[in-house]
Amino acid sequence: MHPEHICERLTRRHFLASGGVNLGAAALAGLWGGSTQAEGTAARSAVGGLEGMPSLPARAKRVIYLFQSGGPSHLDLFDYKPAIKDRLGEDLPASVRMGQRLTGFTKDQPTLPVVPTKFRFAQHGESGAWLSEVLPYTAGVVDDICFVKSVHTEAINHDPARMFLQTGLQLAGRPSMGAWVCYGLGSESRDLPGFLVLLSHGSCKRTPQPVSVRLWGSGFLPSQYQGVKLQPAGDPILYVSNPAGVDRDLQGRSVGAIAQLNRLNADLYGDPEIEARVQQYELAFRMQSSVPELTDLSGESEATFRLYGEESRLRGTYAANCLLARRMVERGVRFIQLYHVGWDHHEDVPRDLTLQCRDTDQATAALLIDLKQRGLLDETLVIWGGEFGRTVFSQGKYTADVYGRDHHGRCFTMWFAGGGIRGGMTYGATDDYGYSVVENPVHVHDVQATILHLLGIDHTRLTYHFQGREFRLTDVHGHVVHDILSGA
Amino acid sequence: MHIDWRTAMILVVLLGHARAGSAEISFNRDIRPILSDKCFACHGPDARAREAELRLDVREEALRVLSPGRPEESELLARVTAGDPDLVMPPRKTHKRITPREAERLREWIAAGAEYEPHWSFLPPRDIAPPPVDSEWVTNDIDRFIMQRLQRLGLQPSPLADRSTLIRRVTLDLTGLPPSPAEVTAFVNDPAPLDEAYERVVDRLLASPRLGEHLAWHWLDAARYGDSDGYESDPLRTMWPWRDWVVEAFNRNLPYDQFIIEQLAGDLLPQPTLRQRIATGFNRNHRLNNEGGILPEEWLVEYVCDRTETTATVFLGLTWGCARCHDHKYDPITQRDYYRLFAFFHNLPEIGNGFGASTAVPMLDVPRLEDLDAFLAVQQEYEPLDREQRAVAEAEDFEPRFQQWLSGLDAAALESLPKELRETPRDKWKDKQLQAAREHYLRHVDPAGRAVEERLAPVRKRSEELLRRGAKIMVMEELSQPRPTHILHRGAYDQPGEEVSMGTPPWLPPMQPDWPRNRLGLALWLVSPEHPLTSRVAVNRFWQLLFGTGLVKTPEDFGLQGEPPSHPELLDWLARRFIARGWDVKGLLKELVMSSTYRQSSVVSPELLERDPANRLLARGARYRLPAAVIRDQALAVSGLLVERMGGPPVKPYQPDGLWQDIIKGRPVYQRDKGEGLYRRSLYTLWRRAVKPPEMTLLDANERDVCTVSLRRTNTPLQALLLLNDVAFVEAARALGTRVLREGPPTDPERIDYACLLVLARPPRAEEQSLLRAELAAAREAYQARPAEAQALVSTGDSTVPQDVPMEELAAYTLVARILLNLDETITRQ
Numbered sequence A: 001m002h003p004e005h006i007c008e009r010l011t012r013r014h015f016l017a018s019g020g021v022n023l024g025a026a027a028l029a030g031l032w033g034g035s036t037q038a039e040g041t042a043a044r045s046a047v048g049g050l051e052g053m054p055s056l057p058a059r060a061k062r063v064i065y066l067f068q069s070g071g072p073s074h075l076d077l078f079d080y081k082p083a084i085k086d087r088l089g090e091d092l093p094a095s096v097r098m099g100q101r102l103t104g105f106t107k108d109q110p111t112l113p114v115v116p117t118k119f120r121f122a123q124h125g126e127s128g129a130w131l132s133e134v135l136p137y138t139a140g141v142v143d144d145i146c147f148v149k150s151v152h153t154e155a156i157n158h159d160p161a162r163m164f165l166q167t168g169l170q171l172a173g174r175p176s177m178g179a180w181v182c183y184g185l186g187s188e189s190r191d192l193p194g195f196l197v198l199l200s201h202g203s204c205k206r207t208p209q210p211v212s213v214r215l216w217g218s219g220f221l222p223s224q225y226q227g228v229k230l231q232p233a234g235d236p237i238l239y240v241s242n243p244a245g246v247d248r249d250l251q252g253r254s255v256g257a258i259a260q261l262n263r264l265n266a267d268l269y270g271d272p273e274i275e276a277r278v279q280q281y282e283l284a285f286r287m288q289s290s291v292p293e294l295t296d297l298s299g300e301s302e303a304t305f306r307l308y309g310e311e312s313r314l315r316g317t318y319a320a321n322c323l324l325a326r327r328m329v330e331r332g333v334r335f336i337q338l339y340h341v342g343w344d345h346h347e348d349v350p351r352d353l354t355l356q357c358r359d360t361d362q363a364t365a366a367l368l369i370d371l372k373q374r375g376l377l378d379e380t381l382v383i384w385g386g387e388f389g390r391t392v393f394s395q396g397k398y399t400a401d402v403y404g405r406d407h408h409g410r411c412f413t414m415w416f417a418g419g420g421i422r423g424g425m426t427y428g429a430t431d432d433y434g435y436s437v438v439e440n441p442v443h444v445h446d447v448q449a450t451i452l453h454l455l456g457i458d459h460t461r462l463t464y465h466f467q468g469r470e471f472r473l474t475d476v477h478g479h480v481v482h483d484i485l486s487g488a
Numbered sequence B: 001m002h003i004d005w006r007t008a009m010i011l012v013v014l015l016g017h018a019r020a021g022s023a024e025i026s027f028n029r030d031i032r033p034i035l036s037d038k039c040f041a042c043h044g045p046d047a048r049a050r051e052a053e054l055r056l057d058v059r060e061e062a063l064r065v066l067s068p069g070r071p072e073e074s075e076l077l078a079r080v081t082a083g084d085p086d087l088v089m090p091p092r093k094t095h096k097r098i099t100p101r102e103a104e105r106l107r108e109w110i111a112a113g114a115e116y117e118p119h120w121s122f123l124p125p126r127d128i129a130p131p132p133v134d135s136e137w138v139t140n141d142i143d144r145f146i147m148q149r150l151q152r153l154g155l156q157p158s159p160l161a162d163r164s165t166l167i168r169r170v171t172l173d174l175t176g177l178p179p180s181p182a183e184v185t186a187f188v189n190d191p192a193p194l195d196e197a198y199e200r201v202v203d204r205l206l207a208s209p210r211l212g213e214h215l216a217w218h219w220l221d222a223a224r225y226g227d228s229d230g231y232e233s234d235p236l237r238t239m240w241p242w243r244d245w246v247v248e249a250f251n252r253n254l255p256y257d258q259f260i261i262e263q264l265a266g267d268l269l270p271q272p273t274l275r276q277r278i279a280t281g282f283n284r285n286h287r288l289n290n291e292g293g294i295l296p297e298e299w300l301v302e303y304v305c306d307r308t309e310t311t312a313t314v315f316l317g318l319t320w321g322c323a324r325c326h327d328h329k330y331d332p333i334t335q336r337d338y339y340r341l342f343a344f345f346h347n348l349p350e351i352g353n354g355f356g357a358s359t360a361v362p363m364l365d366v367p368r369l370e371d372l373d374a375f376l377a378v379q380q381e382y383e384p385l386d387r388e389q390r391a392v393a394e395a396e397d398f399e400p401r402f403q404q405w406l407s408g409l410d411a412a413a414l415e416s417l418p419k420e421l422r423e424t425p426r427d428k429w430k431d432k433q434l435q436a437a438r439e440h441y442l443r444h445v446d447p448a449g450r451a452v453e454e455r456l457a458p459v460r461k462r463s464e465e466l467l468r469r470g471a472k473i474m475v476m477e478e479l480s481q482p483r484p485t486h487i488l489h490r491g492a493y494d495q496p497g498e499e500v501s502m503g504t505p506p507w508l509p510p511m512q513p514d515w516p517r518n519r520l521g522l523a524l525w526l527v528s529p530e531h532p533l534t535s536r537v538a539v540n541r542f543w544q545l546l547f548g549t550g551l552v553k554t555p556e557d558f559g560l561q562g563e564p565p566s567h568p569e570l571l572d573w574l575a576r577r578f579i580a581r582g583w584d585v586k587g588l589l590k591e592l593v594m595s596s597t598y599r600q601s602s603v604v605s606p607e608l609l610e611r612d613p614a615n616r617l618l619a620r621g622a623r624y625r626l627p628a629a630v631i632r633d634q635a636l637a638v639s640g641l642l643v644e645r646m647g648g649p650p651v652k653p654y655q656p657d658g659l660w661q662d663i664i665k666g667r668p669v670y671q672r673d674k675g676e677g678l679y680r681r682s683l684y685t686l687w688r689r690a691v692k693p694p695e696m697t698l699l700d701a702n703e704r705d706v707c708t709v710s711l712r713r714t715n716t717p718l719q720a721l722l723l724l725n726d727v728a729f730v731e732a733a734r735a736l737g738t739r740v741l742r743e744g745p746p747t748d749p750e751r752i753d754y755a756c757l758l759v760l761a762r763p764p765r766a767e768e769q770s771l772l773r774a775e776l777a778a779a780r781e782a783y784q785a786r787p788a789e790a791q792a793l794v795s796t797g798d799s800t801v802p803q804d805v806p807m808e809e810l811a812a813y814t815l816v817a818r819i820l821l822n823l824d825e826t827i828t829r830q
Helices: A003-012 A138-144 A158-167 A177-185 A248-269 A272-295 A302-308 A318-330 A349-373 A444-454 B005-021 B027-038 B059-066 B075-080 B100-111 B141-152 B163-175 B181-188 B194-207 B209-222 B240-251 B256-268 B274-284 B296-316 B335-344 B369-394 B398-407 B411-415 B431-444 B447-469 B519-526 B534-547 B568-580 B585-594 B606-611 B628-639 B659-663 B717-725 B727-743 B748-760 B766-785 B787-794 B807-821
Strands: A062-069 A121-124 A129-132 A145-152 A195-201 A335-341 A380-385 A389-394 A405-408 A412-418 A425-427 A437-439 A463-466 A469-472 B363-366 B471-474 B485-488 B496-500
Touching (some): A062 A177, A062 A318, A121 A138, A129 A138, A138 A145, A138 A412, A145 A437, A145 A444, A158 A444, A177 A195, A177 A335, A195 A318, A195 B659, A248 B717, A248 B766, A248 B807, A272 A318, A302 A318, A302 A349, A318 A349, A335 A349, B027 B100, B075 B100, B141 B568, B163 B181, B163 B209, B163 B585, B181 B194, B181 B748, B194 B209, B194 B585, B209 B240, B209 B296, B209 B534, B240 B471, B256 B519, B274 B363, B274 B369, B296 B335, B335 B485, B335 B519, B369 B398, B398 B431, B534 B585, B628 B727, B717 B727, B727 B748, B727 B807, B748 B766, B766 B787, B766 B807, B787 B807
Parallel strands (some): A062 A335, A062 A380, A195 A335
Antiparallel strands (some): A145 A412, A389 A405, A463 A469, B363 B471, B485 B496
16 A cells, blocks of 8 residues: 555544534545546546546537437538429439448338428528528527538448447447546546436437437446436436435435444455545535536526526426536536437428427527537537438438438538537538538548547547457547647 | 467477476567567558568567577567667557567567467466475465465465455355355354364355356356347347256256357257257347348348357457457457358348347247246147147048038137137138138047047146246257358458358367367367367356456456466366366365465455555455445345345336336336335346346446456445435345344344344444444434434335334434445455
8 A cells, every 4th residue: 555545544534533414525536437446557647537638738628419319311401402402203313322221211112212301591600501490599609610511420220320429339338438538538526427418308209219328338448437327307316315314414424434434444454445435435425415406407597598498497308408518517527418319200301300409409509609608618519410311312202391311321410619619610511412422521430539639639549458459439540620620 | 370289289398398498588478468469460460450561470470570599680679679760669650669678578588589389378278286385374276376476476375364254255255145144153153173164154055046146147247148139129038048047057067068068059969958948048148139220131240240259258268359350460360260150150040130029030938947847747748649639630531521610610600719710701711710720620629639639738728828937038040051151351241252161260179070060069169178268268257256356367358468367377277177077167166265265364464455456466365346236135135125036037126217218219117016026136137238227237237238257346426326325225224224123132232233243244343333333323313303204214115114113213223224234345245
């Protein structure tokens, strides 16, 4: 044992002896992510995170990732294609498709009839970004946004495609992006986990595709880096409430007694892991106050609720989650992952897309406005996007107003705003059919490399030794998209 | 590295002599790890990634840069020590470098002739006599190996743990449950010599059915067992009869070679029993994708890859998956080797999609294991009767009788037919309905058929009842016409290359010519005594189970990038002995827990902690947090809530509301069990892969999405919240409080003694006793002032609230019990 360890133990030895609840006063070395018996590959600094990280100038301190799960249609939201306006029902030319594989939904379909979007598009802001009429609020903040229209992925089914974006591999088993970031950078919060997850269910009429807890798992990284999901009902974080009949005083007393008894045993056994356990219990006890404080929206102003929309008063909605995301940013949470499910529009894009946008558009724009007016947007990276786009051709029967679209990985649109992003620009382009990328392709691994870069992490250096080799989020791929960075 | 097997054998012999002579530097210990980690990615087995046409994993090819005996001329040494950033190896972009110490090692090795050795784990375990060690500390041969190393390093082992620590440790390690106070007291007060008393405890534990349940937990991790399909809407499946087979196999001490053979190829054994066919569910435990729009041919490949890689991890301890897309970068596994192993698992009539509970053929209806003997007995009665009835139906005069009856059916007669026939108008009957009508006629109308039916019906009914209590499980079957297997370019299902046949890698011992070229032959190959990996990998995992860390710290990787064994001679000795003693699992476990090494105290001095923080030298007993399942099961056991019923369908204990609804497609509600399902061992908790039981995953239970043999142990605040606040643990605290008040002696100090005995298997020390009494007094005072809160606390959970103990008193004891259940010592094996 290191001498300072012993010293610390001695001075802390009777710290809880009074049995009071004054636990918050303790200066704690082992924070969230600070202790594990499993040996990592690098020494850890006091606030968690790896020595020497961030290794690059960090343009953003934290991330809010607004994951639109199911595959929103780029053709009906962002990627305006006037050239096919009059081509309703024409078979997709073979020269466009080029033998690209289709999913089991449409591979046996005799024709691939093109359906142009039914929505009107217009240009907005100083940047003149094209947007569909279903995104009126986003239209008001386009000058803060960089639209990337040339994202592409190899995956064509939901589960693998989401895993790919979130973990860098289509199959289960790798750590998610949030886990990687917390592993690398540690936490800025003493009282909250560094990686929080929020989930909301869309209004889409078609049964939504579920998301899996694997998406925010820690894979082979120690499990303290896994995302902690806030619950839409009951305890906001699992087990954060005291049992019935135990108030905060009694709970504090018990935690204090556990600490004292543990330290008696530590004196006998000499195992430093015991002290680490004591510290985790103390953090747990602090979370029992900090988590309810985080999720209690009663102190938010009427103006704020109006900004995010009336639904933001309702726990578990996308709007409420956006507001919570801002509160998490204020409290130093490193990686905030939202999922809004219900963007899988095989049957009726116009109907379901309208419903989904009604769920999300206002609150998304409000989040950017709110962060900006609080001076937080500059240091917070906000990401919007799904796991793939949708086909220009209809799946099954169609009319000009009712059409479904199948999964499409060859191109889709994501957008970025905030810390280190050059707002008011569009990057990359697709062909006249919105089928293939024709300019500045951005692969999923490039997206990941760029996100890490903005956080000050060289994506080739954030590695973890497992099964005999160094693993990383971007596998052996990934290029930073420098063109979308501010000041670039 | 295409080392022929015979060459390897010769090398072993030669190297054995060489090692005896001199050689401070060991290639395997000192040099290969450097080359593997720093060089092989570009200068190793993977032909396509190879730079400058230089490979360093084969001596003949490396000679041109080595210059054996003349380090000053060695190009390799010059490059790894070059100051010029453009020349230095490894290149800077790899972020790797050769340290001065490593360079010095390389220099010494080159000076000594730059000899290579085959990788240790690809050579058969050596026949080694336990070293003669003169020490009273030694109980059995295992200790000789441990002691020899400690003596060489000038270290002393620790004294044996005291009796109460020891009985708690060995009971938790072998059964996953704590000892009862009676068991503790009996052992602590046993006047017999320690070894004798301890051996009696060990024998009792090895005979306990709880042993099989505990060992099964770890096997389920390796076999990526789950109760759902694991993708998208995550539908439930019913593989639990396979889980029960595992428990039973451990309990009846099925030899480990047989354990492997039956799971890999039970269906291919001559006249396989139903048990052996159930065992083959092992290879069907992988996840299944039933998402709409998937391409079955793509997923079929994924499933075969999963089987291949699971087999390699579990039995060979190799990272086979790396060779799916390209030759392995470190180990000699070529892409061809990958697909030759793949071919063994490619040959079943599966369809690439389908549901694990109903349509993912091949499948089998099986009874519960506890009903198996009854079912087989019924089948014995059933089969001759069934044959007799078939004979009636197949006789020449049957069909005319049937046709005559058919043509004479009137409306009234039609009404008396089974439902499926009534539902279809007579003129719409097709073959299916006609066959049903024929069956109906045979059983209920035809005089000869009816005569048999009278005896047959009750037997059939019993058989069907037994099957209804059972389940439909996925199993293995072999296609008579092998499905062609191709090397897949970059591992992609739609990019087939050269066709390959089933086969084992050329750098391991060959399959015997008389073994079948199928899964059975593969299983026989794995358990052949000359196989260098299977036995080592197995004993290492059992070691990990009892010592917390394997002799090889990377149980999933015995390859070049895995960690070499801490005690290579001991590993080899154990592996050979395991085989020689007939792969006797209980025998192995007994030998391990009888050793002094196992029985050492886990108290550690600051000096030893500094010297050996991870306890690789084993100069002390292991101390680590208990696995998730053991923490929960222990709480149930010490509180008296545990229901020890074995086997059967999974159960649904407490879970916070809304978890399934929020995640799983269709937003199903988790309907938790009432009564006994809340208190079964965690082994029987429903493992739904989309939302795993949080009380397990928060405590680092493996996810079981893919095969996992390594262990994670973290320490997080979420664990503290779970153990402090979850209804299951609070209910256990209340039940423990009740138990202490009811069973315990009348005074507070005695009751606290009893509670500690239940939870920690020891009485409290004086300081602990006074601290706990202070907590009890404070809680008592609080609850006497606020009876409503006492009522709320003691009403936690479903189990009956006792009426015979004062509520405030019970609430106070509940809080003290909760403190005990949350102690580091309680959730630690020490």
